[in-house]
Amino acid sequence: MKKALFFVWTAVLSAGMAAASFAAETEAEPEEKHDIVILATSDVHCGVDQNFGYEGLEQIRKVLEADGCDTILADCGDSIQGEPIGTLSKGDSIIDLMNEMAYDIAIPGNHEFDYGMETFLKLTEKAEFPYISCNFNKEGELVFDPYLVQEVNGTKIGFVGVTTPKTVIQSTPAYFQDGEGNYIYSFMQEDETGQKVYDAVQASVDAARAEGAAYVFLLSHLGGPGEGGPWTYEDVISHTTGIDLVLDGHSHDTDQVTVSDKEGNEVPRMGLGTKMNGIGCVRISAEDGSVSHEFYVWNNTPSLPSLTGIENDMTDPLDGEIGELGQEMEKVIAATPYDLVIYDPEEVDENGAPVRIVRKEETNLGDLVADAYLSASGADAAIVNGGAVRVQIPAGDITYGTILNLQPFGNQLCVLEVTGQQLLDALEWGAKDYPEESGGFQQVAGITYEIHADVESSCTEDENSMFTGVDGDYRVQNVMVGGEALDLEKMYSLASNNYILQEKGDGFAMFDGCKVLQDKVQLDNQLVINYLTGPLGGEVSDEYADPAGQGRIKIVGEE
Numbered sequence: 001m002k003k004a005l006f007f008v009w010t011a012v013l014s015a016g017m018a019a020a021s022f023a024a025e026t027e028a029e030p031e032e033k034h035d036i037v038i039l040a041t042s043d044v045h046c047g048v049d050q051n052f053g054y055e056g057l058e059q060i061r062k063v064l065e066a067d068g069c070d071t072i073l074a075d076c077g078d079s080i081q082g083e084p085i086g087t088l089s090k091g092d093s094i095i096d097l098m099n100e101m102a103y104d105i106a107i108p109g110n111h112e113f114d115y116g117m118e119t120f121l122k123l124t125e126k127a128e129f130p131y132i133s134c135n136f137n138k139e140g141e142l143v144f145d146p147y148l149v150q151e152v153n154g155t156k157i158g159f160v161g162v163t164t165p166k167t168v169i170q171s172t173p174a175y176f177q178d179g180e181g182n183y184i185y186s187f188m189q190e191d192e193t194g195q196k197v198y199d200a201v202q203a204s205v206d207a208a209r210a211e212g213a214a215y216v217f218l219l220s221h222l223g224g225p226g227e228g229g230p231w232t233y234e235d236v237i238s239h240t241t242g243i244d245l246v247l248d249g250h251s252h253d254t255d256q257v258t259v260s261d262k263e264g265n266e267v268p269r270m271g272l273g274t275k276m277n278g279i280g281c282v283r284i285s286a287e288d289g290s291v292s293h294e295f296y297v298w299n300n301t302p303s304l305p306s307l308t309g310i311e312n313d314m315t316d317p318l319d320g321e322i323g324e325l326g327q328e329m330e331k332v333i334a335a336t337p338y339d340l341v342i343y344d345p346e347e348v349d350e351n352g353a354p355v356r357i358v359r360k361e362e363t364n365l366g367d368l369v370a371d372a373y374l375s376a377s378g379a380d381a382a383i384v385n386g387g388a389v390r391v392q393i394p395a396g397d398i399t400y401g402t403i404l405n406l407q408p409f410g411n412q413l414c415v416l417e418v419t420g421q422q423l424l425d426a427l428e429w430g431a432k433d434y435p436e437e438s439g440g441f442q443q444v445a446g447i448t449y450e451i452h453a454d455v456e457s458s459c460t461e462d463e464n465s466m467f468t469g470v471d472g473d474y475r476v477q478n479v480m481v482g483g484e485a486l487d488l489e490k491m492y493s494l495a496s497n498n499y500i501l502q503e504k505g506d507g508f509a510m511f512d513g514c515k516v517l518q519d520k521v522q523l524d525n526q527l528v529i530n531y532l533t534g535p536l537g538g539e540v541s542d543e544y545a546d547p548a549g550q551g552r553i554k555i556v557g558e559e
Contacts, residue, residue, distance in 0.1 A: 036071075036284040037072070038071075039060065039061060039071060039074070040074045040279070041074075041280075042221070044078070045274060045275055046079070046081065052277070052303070057279060059305075073103045074103070074159065074247065076220060077112060080120075081115075082410065088325065092126070093325075099127065102129075103128075104129055107131060107161035110167035110221065113171040114522055131161070132159065134162055135200045146161065147208045157213060157215050158208025158209065160216060161220070164227070165188050193230060202242075217247060223253075227251055238260060240262055246259075246268070247280050254271045255271040256295055257269050270293060281295065281296060328400055332399055333533055334397075334539065337539075340392065341365055342357070342363060342365055359441045360437050364545070364550075365544075367544060368540070369389055369443065369528060370383065372532075373445060373496065373524075377521075378493075379415050380446060380493045381494055383494065387438075387439025387440065390405060390407070390408060403528050407528060412521065413518065414495070416516060417491050419491060420490050424474065424486060424488065425467065440507065449478065449480070450479075458471050466507045466509040467508060495518075498520050502516075
């Protein structure tokens with residue numbers, strides 16, 4: 001499948017670039033009828049220079065327009081978050097680039113809200129294209145128009161927008177609440193049957209048809225079966241009628257499938273990938289009005305523009321924004337009078353290199369990162385794998401670039417409801433290799449615990465190195481949560497990153513099936529930045545003075 005799609009793109013590139021060049025030099029009279037082509041992206045996550053990149057997208061559009069097509073450019077959400085260019089500008093740079101790309105329409109994804117509701121709404125005012133969503137409400141009133149009917153060369157085309165109701169737990173919940181913790185923004189998540197969303201989509205489809213739309217396309221940020229019902233693309237399609245095709249994001253897949261709607265009609269659904277690795281292309285034929293679609297794929301390094309030397313109207317805007325990014329990385333956001341360490345301040349190995357301890361002992365930087373998770377989540381406790389704390393921060397100024405290097409993997413804050421037993425098992429699994437290093441060693445906040453080094457680890461694992469249990473004594477003992485002894489039967493809210501809590505990273509399989517309270521709500525580097533500039537007020541406080549931390553983790557019984 002991927003190979004065939006590559007040949008499709010190669011044909012477009014080689015045959016079309018000459019046509020685009022010719023069209024730039026001549027001004028032929030437009031034909032009376034033109035094919036209409038909708039180009040769609042989703043989950044770009046700031047990857048504007050990756051894979052196809054915006055330059056590749058612009059080149060495809062130029063080729064199509066040179067061939068006589070009218071084009072519409074749509075985005076299905078999660079564009080402004082995911083890379084430093086988004087983090088440092090709080091999405092502003094991405095909106096600038098989307099304006100340069102001349103997007104015609106967009107919908108919000110769950111991560112459009114990661115910089116706060118006020119910031120996102122200001123960005124939508126700056127956008128030179130409309131956002132639509134039929135299920136995004138404030139106090140019962142729609143925030144955006146639910147649909148848009150666009151007339152192109154005499155043909156009316158309807159677009160309906162819908163955003164996953166899981167947004168309230170897949171971005172920071174507080175952003176959807178008032179000062180008293182009441183939810184004032186809704187995505188119709190209160191109806192767990194899904195019917196309210198289905199009705200909103202249907203009403204918008206019907207309204208677009210009533211306005212004369214000959215075609216109606218659903219722009220959705222819903223995702224596939226892995227997201228769980230009742231709000232996947234399959235759920236929505238199967239409970240509605242009148243949709244010609246669904247352009248979908250959220251789950252980052254590139255599945256091209258058909259689903260039967262409520263009346264048994266087959267509706268194509270296009271998964272649009274992520275980081276500009278896929279571009280959806282929907283064509284309405286001027287000859288017979290038929291709708292066809294194809295999907296362009298580029299999953300390679302280097303990006304298509306850098307490999308082929310493409311330069312077009314997006315080259316200078318991209319170079320400008322990326323150049324400014326380098327300057328932003330040097331901006332000071334906070335200061336610390338203390339070294340924040342991942343290495344032992346004194347010990348060196350046989351080669352004279354510092355000895356890394358963040359993966360086997362508490363450190364002040366481990367404490368600070370865990371505190372950032374706890375502060376951002378409001379959970380009972382937080383754990384952070386030492387393998388995710390990557391660089392030491394020396395005393396002095398702290399720049400944006402420092403924090404982006406500290407947490408470089410794009411992990412995101414999650415909160416699960418876990419039992420005390422599961423929390424104990426996680427700490428035990430993290431300490432199983434002590435005194436050797438382990439990327440899964442847990443730095444903590446809201447928790448204290450002891451590692452009894454004289455007790456051999458009795459953790460068991462399967463053939464894939466996943467945790468399966470403990471068949472002997474626990475070396476982790478005397479665990480306290482919030483100053484009280486851990487209750488193995490009690491339920492706790494536990495904050496960490498998606499790698500540990502949801503993806504079983506480092507073998508942490510004990511959380512499988514736990515209730516998700518907050519789902520990928522914020523990038524790890526963003527929450528550390530927020531903690532430094534918010535609760536700490538831009539100055540690391542005395543509580544982080546000791547390189548060995550605050551006594552949250554004690555090693556007992558070591559010779």
